Amino acid sequence: xxxxxFAIFVALLIAVIQNYDIMNYKTSLKFFHLQTPEFPLAxxxxxxxxxxxxxxxxxxxxxxxxxxxxxxxxxxxNKKLEEIxxxxxxxxxxxxxxxxxxxxxxx
Numbered sequence: 001x002x003x004x005x006f007a008i009f010v011a012l013l014i015a016v017i018q019n020y021d022i023m024n025y026k027t028s029l030k031f032f033h034l035q036t037p038e039f040p041l042a043x044x045x046x047x048x049x050x051x052x053x054x055x056x057x058x059x060x061x062x063x064x065x066x067x068x069x070x071x072x073x074x075x076x077x078n079k080k081l082e083e084i085x086x087x088x089x090x091x092x093x094x095x096x097x098x099x100x101x102x103x104x105x106x107x
Contacts, residue, residue, distance in 0.1 A: 005053045012049050016042040 016023055023042035028035055036044075 005056050009049050009053050
């Protein structure tokens, strides 16, 4: 998902660079009674996409870390399961050998 955001950000950056003369119009943003200083429209667009990209990246980081540790946990459980299966196979083989020995002795 991060690659998609990065690709969109780079495409926007290229579009802004190519059309910088048009996007050089100075504007300011108002949010309730807060007002930003006047910046060119191109810079505001690039900043808004960059902030969105960074927020998305930060938001996804905990999920990636969590999945990494879960994969380690799953690997440990798989190893334990393999050990248990080997022990069960050994027990079954021993039981088969004991039954075969008891049958041969009874004959």
